[in-house]
Amino acid sequence: MNYTFQFNVVWRNFDALLEGAWLTLQLGVFAFTMGALVGLLGAAIKTYGPWPLRWLVNLYVVFITNTPALIQIYFLYFGLPEFGIRWSNEACVLIGLTLNAGAYLTMILRAGFLSVRRTEMEAGETLGMSPVQKIRYIVVPHIAKSIYPALANFFIVILVMGTSVGAVIGVDELTGQAINLSTVNYRWLEYFTVIAVMYVVLTFIASLGLALVGRWAFRVKARIF
């Protein structure tokens, strides 16, 4: 191989890559947080809801988890305008990733709902807690603690794999920025080498943050790697 790496162009445009990384992090955090709320609702319905609602949630989960995220976002961006619904490309990515994460998180969180000790729920019940209070004070802390590693892993999946889908509809997150820049001067290999490293750094920062949050808020002794 007699390819000569020339990183100078990359460094000259490093600001743009940093901006992309920042957007990636924002998209990841937002989609995960909103997805977690959707997943919490989905898991609560699957566990305690009446059958028509349970059935709807099942439909949602099956539909989302069996189609590619790329297609879902294409549908929002190119499909919905046919029905007169027009969202910006960033909105499409946010909504698409939220719906996507929500379905996976419904399944992940459902395991947490099922593993809550019945006696704790009965204690909450006899102490007069409402259903929402039981979920808030008993189920959620239990889930956060017992399946924290699974949640943290899933956050990384969204952060790295989920957000980069935005590139295909022109959202300038990290992958999108790299594509934009390298089409100008054809330094594909350099750009993609650098953003690969940036993704690793981003993942490391996110894992560290999650481990600290877990330790502080939920007494989870999470390993960082």
Add this chain to the structure above:
Amino acid sequence: MPHLAVNDVYAKYGALEVLHGIAFEVDRGEVVSLVGPSGSGKSTVLRTLVGLTPVSRGSVEVDGTSIDYRSGRALKAARDRMAIVFQQYNLFQNMNVLRNVTLAPTKVKGRNRREVEEEAMELLALVGMSDKAGAYPDELSGGQQQRVAIARALALKPDILLLDEVTSALDPELVNEVLDAIRRLAREGMTMLLVSHEMAFVREVSSKVVFMDKGRVVETGAPARIFDAPESDRARDFFGKVLRG
């Protein structure tokens, strides 16, 4: 008028009827014990009182007012009056001791947090757990958890405390610390309905013993009478076995 009256109560799990007409009364400040063989329905009685298992027939009266368990508001009111502690320690695992005790008064009752915390510390002192206020349940022994559960139940200021075999999951050396806490409550005039296999303890603290078998009340009376001169064959048989050990 009795403080708590259980009138001909029936209850079932699904299609299986396990209580076939239970009746007894508890006066204010009295300690009443439910005893009987395993599976006789003692836990189910306590569960029906707090609305965890539905009453299918009969009624429960507190101070002469019958509780309508189908109405959410009446159920809430009943749970204000009666608090239950289960055999299996069921503390909230994700909260420390103090928060376990203060959660319901602050979040359910909306009371002032500082005031509730002060009361909680007094209750923890009562059960001998004030030095563990910051500990989590998984850092406590079974006996310690059970004493916290008692404090948590008391934090809602119930009129009647229901205790379901609170010592049966404990190592023998831990039993006494829990029994001491209950003795102290009895001395303070707390009305209690307890299920226990500790016959010596039952005899010591109860003013009345209700002997149950197969979902029915077989005999009711003062502890000395029930233990020493049971009228029914079933009770004679049972106490003959458990008292001889």
